[in-house]
Amino acid sequence: MLPRILAFCSGLAAIALLSACSPATEAPNESEVDRDASPETQTETEVETASMSLIERALQITPPVAEQRPVTIEQLGRTRVDEFAWLRDDNWQEVMRDPSVLQADIRAHLDAENTYYDAVMEPTQALQERIFQEIRGRIREDDSSVPERDSEFEYYTRYREGGQYPIYARRPVDPSSPEDDAEQILLDGDAEAEGIEYLDFGGVSHSPDHRFLAYAVDTRGSEYYEIRIRDLATGEDIATMTDESTGNFTWANDSQTLFWVWRDDNGRSKRVYRQDRGSEASELIYEEEDDGFFVNVGKTAGDSYVVISTSGHTTSELRLIDANAPESEAILVAARETDVEYSLTETGNGFYIRTNLGGAVDFQIMRAPIDAPQRENWETVIAHRPGTLVTGLLGFRDWMVRAERENALPRIVVRNLESGEEHSIAFEEEAYSLGVNPGYEFATDEMRFSYESPATPEETYDYNMASRERVLRKTQEVPSGHDPADYVVRRIMAPAHDGEMIPVTILHHRDTPVDGSAPLMLYGYGSYGITIPASFRVTPLSLVDRGMIYAIAHIRGSQARGYSWYLDGKLENKINTFRDFISAGEALIEEGFTSRGDMVAYGGSAGGLLVGAAINMQPDLFAGAIGAVPFVDVINTMSDPSLPLTPPEWPEWGNPIEDPDAYDTIAEYSPYDNVVAQDYPHVLATAGLTDPRVTYWEPAKWTARLRDRRNDNGLTLMRTNMGAGHGGASGRFDSLRETAENWAFALMTVGLADAEADEAE
Secondary structure: OOOOOOOOOOOOOEEEEEEOOOOOOOOOOOHHHHOOOOOOOOHHHHHHHHHHOOOHHOOOOOOOOOOOEEEEEEEOOOOEEEEHHOOOOOOOHHHHHOHHHHOOOHHHHHHHHHHHHHHHHHHHHHHHHHHHHHHOOOOOOOOEOOOEEOOOOOEEOOOOOOOOOOEEEEEEEEEEEHHOOOOEEEEHHHOOOOOOOOOOEEEEEOOOOOEEEEEEEEEOOOOOOOEEEEEOOOEEEEEEEEEEEEEEEEEOOOOOOOEEEEEEOOOEEEEEEEOOOOOEEEEEEEEOOOOEEEEEEEEEOOOEEEEEEEEEEEEEEEEEEEOOOOOOOEEEEOOOOOOOOOEEEEEEEEEEEEOOOOOOOOOOEEEEOOOOOOOHHHEEEEOOOOOEEOOOOOOOOOOEEEEEEEEEEEEEEEEEEOOEEEEEEEOOOOOOOEEOOOOOOOOOOEEEEEEOOOOOOOOEEEOOOOOEEEEEEEEOOOOOOOOOOOOOEEEOOOOOOOOEEEEEEEEEOOOOOOOOOOOOOEEOOOOOOOOOOOOOOOOHHHHHOOOOOEEOOOOEEEEEOOHHHHHHHHHOHHHHHHHOOOOOOOOHHHHHOOOOOEEEEEEEEEHHHHHHHHHHHHHHHEEEEEEEEOOOHHHOOOOOOOOOHHHHHHHHHEEEEEEHHHHHHHHOOOOOOOOOOOOOOOOEEEOOOOOOOOOOOOHHHHHHHHHHHHOOOOOOOEEEEEOOOEEEEEEHHHHHHHHHHHHHHHHHOOOHHHHHHHHHH
């Protein structure tokens, strides 16, 4: 499992709760309003309502009120009171697998919040639909990936017009006849989704002999995946290996053996099994005893080894199994050592190891023989260079490719393994993103990379590492039209409270004035070392085209400026993340991009923690705040070792069960624990009922306390997807509708939605 990407009324019976929680004033629906009525025939109330802004109308609707059932918690000599702890279903593990068993009073409250949310947002329905159609119009509905060659086939994914889910397909590289050139559909996501509310594929991988397809599927959003085997000659599924996997698996080279990862009842990856695709019996080959470690399986670039990877947030341990002899014993590469990370990349010249061993904060590159990868055989190839972060390696028979980041800008470096000669691939825009695709082929001079920026759609290139020739294979198509010249991309450096400089990427329409009059959405994440790229995304354009500026704050807790940028935004330094976000907002005001109180803070998961902390610390900076599946109840979550991500994330946040200093640090910023009697911006939180990463009760409790304690009468909304998990709706268009709702809320809070709502009426 990866790290983590309102109020209620009370009562005893669900039916009574739904009645009691219904908003006292409902927004009229279309059937209740005579849109041709003249002012003379309208009532005085209707005339007054029609003249109100969307926010003023929303504030006429009575929100539900959560019952408070205080629970006093004593911990390390400290006391806290949680009046909304009852929103956590004690049977949460079973709820993840079967949402129908959720306690009736909790379900009624979530339903009541959704009813209130729908009433508040009803006047924006036309705007939501317009935004949805705009975003959908920027997506080529029958899009497909650039095919990847693997021996006699090339594999790709595509979508059909109107389809919600991907189609996995292949075709022969050199067909012997026109009939042989026909596409073969391996897995049709739309067909698999028929009759179910949620669908997500984990791993999808053909066997080395191209005869079988293994694929993982989750139909609840709980991230417990079935692994199924399909015979590609018949198109029929011939086996289900398990329904308790993480979705992670890999084939051995015999096309018979599968290695897969098991998830326990607490949602943690704990075991690796080896299983013959034709057998119901599986063999346990590795079990992780430390709840703080994740388990994954994979394969080296040259397919020589199956890799069992166990890792905490800052500690690594790898084991190798001969992929040609899957029954052989695993080889331990290097025993885990706290805060030492390493990864292996196979080349024709040995393993290359990316590691921070020996205090190499931004990582160095070492080498070991293929047949002797243990640590005692590692030799330095590229020494540590402070300020230049090595973010990843890609191996080929004759080449090694590494990705680096310096001053928040990426580059790709290609190394000839025989000569040691290197050259770089970089671009000239102020802010951009680069990606490298590993592909299937090992003995090749070709690599594939992609380039994009906030204004430039993704371009996919095949690159000859020997001749340095690049061939454009695909440019992301925007069917409704897109001219990069219509947009301005900027990168500013915002001064932090302690003198550090925070990179901020900015996108705005060329016609938007930079004089402080434009509203702005400020996005951030800032945890786990995850760096948000300056990439092209079609969704923010619906804000930017309406005169809103979109900015990304590359704050501490990410690795935008190196690994130390991450270290300075975790554990006892976590407060820097939130102060950086606020400093970025202040700098954007100072530079004339927006003004105080005209910004919307936006972040999801751990980015929701950022949003929650920022509005506690500096609420007057923002008009609105959107916390998507926000991780906001930090002290309680990090004190509950039964939750899936708690032990693995103690190295990120600290362990408040045993460490008083960690408790005090978390208590200083935890959004739920720092909601106070003050004015707040308008707030929208979202949740997924079966979300195992940020459980539904975190945003539920947070919004309940916000609505109870805020001094003003601003909006506090919560929208729960009752049939999805952490990622929200699973269909590509269904998820766009959720984005359109978020954008409508953001536009409403800064006054940009009113004119379009009036036009619709």
